[in-house]
Amino acid sequence: MKKIFIIEDEILIQQSLKKLFERRGFSVDVSASGKTAIDMILANEYDRIICDLMLQDISGFDVIEESKKKFSAQDISQKFVIMTAYNSPQVLSRANSYQCRLLNKPFEDLEEAMRIMTE
Amino acid sequence: MENRPDSPSEAVHERLTLHLDPSVLEELGPDFSLSSQFQILPLAEAQYALLKKGERLWVNYPDGEYCDFPFYRKNISLILNGLEKKIPPRSLAQEPFDLLVKTTQSIEKRVFSAASPGRHTKDLWDEIIRKINSLSLESHSLRDLTEKILSVPFLQSFETSLVILHLKGQTKAELLGSLWRSEKVQSFIEVKEFNAFFNSVKKSKIKSFSTDTFPKLNLPFNGSFLAKEVISRKYSLVAITSRHDFLSYGREEIELFETCIDLLQPHFERLIDQEFSDKRISELRICLKDFPLPLRIKNTVTGTAFQNDLMKTELQDQDIFFTKKVMGPFSLDLYDSDELRHYAFDLFHFQRISLLGELLNTLRHELSNPLFGLMLGSQMFRTLDVSVDNKDLMKEIEKNVSRCQVIIENFSNLYQIQNDPKPVSLKKIIDESLVLAKSEGREIRKKVSYHDETENLEISVPLIFVVQILFNLIVNSAQAMRDAEVRGGELSIRVCKEDELIAIHVQDNGPGIPEEKASQLFKPFFTTKASGTGLGLVLSRNLALKMGGNLEYMMNNESNGAHFRITLPVT
Secondary structure, eight states, X not given: OOEEEEEOSOHHHHHHHHHHHHHTTOEEEEESOHHHHXXXXXXXXXXXXXXXXXXXXXXHHHHXXXXXXXXXXXXXXXXXXXXXXXXXXXXXXXXXXXXXEEEESSOSOHHHHHHHHHO | OTTOTTOTTTOOOOOEEEEEOHHHHHHHOTTOOOOTTEEEOOTTTOSEEEEEETTEEEEEOTTSOEEEEEOSHHHHHHHHHHHHHHSSSOOOOHHHHHHHHHHHHHHHHHHHHHSOOSHHHHHHHHHHHHHHHHHHHHOOSHHHHHHHGGGSGGGTTOOEEEEEEEETTOSEEEEEEEETTTEEEEEEEEHHHHHHHHHHHHHOSSOEEEGGGXXXXXXXXXXXXXXXXXXXXXXXXXXXXXXXXXXXXXXXHHHHHHHHHHHHHHHHHHHHHHHTTTHHHHHHHHHHHTOSSOEEEEETTTEEEEEOTTOXXXXXXXXXXXXXXXXXXXXXXXEOOHHHHHHHHHHHHHHHHHHHHHHHHHHHHHHHHHHHHHHHHHHHHHHSSOOHHHHHHHHHHHHHHHHHHHHHHHHHHHTOOOSSOOOEXXXXXXXXXXXXXXXXXXXXXXXXXXXXTOTTOEEOSOHHHHXXXXXXXXXXXXXXXXXXXXXXXXXXXXEEEETTEEEEEEEEOSSOOOHHHHTTTTSTTOOOSTTXXXXXXXXXXXXXXXXXXXXXXOOOOTTSSOEEEEEEEOO
């Protein structure tokens, strides 16, 4: 697994994650906008997509819905990692419906979070 | 002058002896003047007596009967008017009389065709009319009249007489009357069932039924019965009579029963008007009377129309807190009072807490992402090739970020209003309050001690309530010491068990509170501070009472400082 795509509008989080992944030998693309992210997903091949839920323009779920044009349900469950600070029951059940990994912000343990995102 | 029927030259009036309860006189008001036909006598000597019993108006009649009506002015004057009309020469009130004539004419034909023609019928007819007139004059209430119907000549073989009355707008119909000429009954019937019954009776030509046909009505007897509907603008009514057997009724009986009920219609009208139609007004009046704030309804023309028990004479126009023009010349005034303040506090407090809760929740969400960014950024830098010094600095940044996260988390939890509070450690509550009051109380030394194994105690009370009380006490104490320029200020919080309660003593060595002021401490808007609202302690005590505890000022203490005690139930 080589290529990671980070969709996160809080630049400090986005850049810190980018640096952390790059130091571990991954190639990383980033986007702060959900709409740009959709175009990039359709145009490029990513092994892992780490997506924040609360973006400025659209929600992370919208990004996943749009990616269905390219990915099967199984692809989505393997490629996407959802990051969120608001784990309400609605968010949890919707995230579960895609069967992808879910990470709560702030991370309780950075190493553990990095393992979940990259394995 | 000569046409006046009541001129003394034409009729000599007997005087009725009457006893009026002082509260009845009070209700009538000073403007009321009693007709000269009444003579007021003590209770034991009077023929009639009007008394107040609880919320009801009781009327005692010379025949030993008594009736009760909703207690209000209109009913008293209605009854007095009714009594006046009893005075010979006997005459019906004009309006019912007109109605009677009209009804009689319309029915006459039917009766004469039903009964066999001849002189005998005319006699029966006269007798019925005479009987109905006299029994309706003797009746003091709808129940009374219903029972007396059975004394009409042709109904003497009947055992039961009931009416089911539905006043327009009420959710239930009321059944009343008597069984076997003696057993009084009263019950309520759902409007839906009543309407179905009423319509069947209305549609029926023969007016005879069996109780089996209406199982949902739950009539208090079994067998066949006669029923006749009466409809008016304000109510619908069905009169029922039965012999308690299963035999069918003769055509003549049916016709006579119908006639009888038709004839009684104006009397039903009068009695229902007197007794029931203003029931809702009377109920509203009771609600207003029990309204927990001083309240007055004013008529701009005649002055006070109504006031409740809390309304005291010393309340002046400037004490009006809320006024609203109602209908016509009426306006409703609510007065400022301790009760009002009590309710206003609760509302004020609740609004403040929920607003703070919302603000803090938003704040927590808004701060959470940037704080996480700072944390991640610092963690990332720490993985770079930096000196040990810088790594320590990064760790320090992370520690501060964590602290910010914890503080904001605790704050927003504090202001969540929980209906079902979870058990919280008492120690945590006290620590939290000290953190909150840190900046206000920074010059004073704080000592917290736990006795009777209270240190690890958990209590199920709303966290914010206790924190708010403690916060108030700590801030008050700190301000008092600062104003009095006390050096070496000390505040002790001592937790112990007292009489099955948890007691938290909050005591300082400041200037204390003089005895004459101490008694006023918990009065709303009482303050000794230049910028105080006088609400802090009142609110605090309200909160303590709400939790089943209390907040008191301890008068005799040796240290001269202020000493408060919060008590809380052990949960």
